[in-house]
Amino acid sequence: MRKSNVEIPLRSTGIAVVLLKKFENEYKVLLLKRASAVLHNAWCYIGGSIEEGETAWQAALREIKEETGITNVSLYSSNTFDQFYSPIENYIYIAPVFVGFVNAEQDVNLNHEHSEYIWLSFHEAIEQATMPGNDEVLKFIEKHFVKTAPSEFLQVGK
Template structure:
């Protein structure tokens, strides 16, 4: 009797965005506290679904504006994926991670999905994030987008 191998499906239906803002000489990371039933009270960076007809980068711009009210951002793809396994639905969720540099004049205006926000140093953000794996994403972003200048090839142009 042969056993058939079963694959775990991979779903890539969303995006993640880490926003950076310079305070003096230091870049800080925006973390948001979830207010809805999905991940309630979890501290995380921006995340959301890709809507029909959108590319991932278009979703990133939309989610930034919806969740924070920020409209001016210099956006890069990071070449990093946010991922987790859902034991309830038996799939692996993967989302491309984008990095956005925010201008000084851009203020955060949260929507209903979040109850609080904080601009934190990378060390503080690493201690604050709730989900395992978020710390790896933040460490990667710090190395490639704060301590080093990102490649121009990773820059996302807003073609609205």
């Protein structure tokens, strides 16, 4: 009798955004503390769902505005992804990560999804981020978007 293989489904229904802001010649990362039941009290960067009719980068801009009130941002595709496996539902979730450069005059105004926010150095953000894998995303972004200038080819939403 021949056994058939079963595939683990992939779901890609959301986005993630790492916001960067320059403070005295150093880029810092915005981390938000979750106030919702899912990931309660976890420190993370922006994440959210893609709504019908949106592209991933349009969802990123909407989520930035909804979660932080920030509207003046230069957005880039990072060419990296957030990913995790759900053992309860047996699927792999994957989300494109975007990088947003925030203008200095932009202030954060949190919505109900978060209770606190903090701007941290990359080293501090890597230590503070709650979810496994966030550290690798942050290291990747520091290497490709801070230590070297991002390619104009990756800029979206111009």
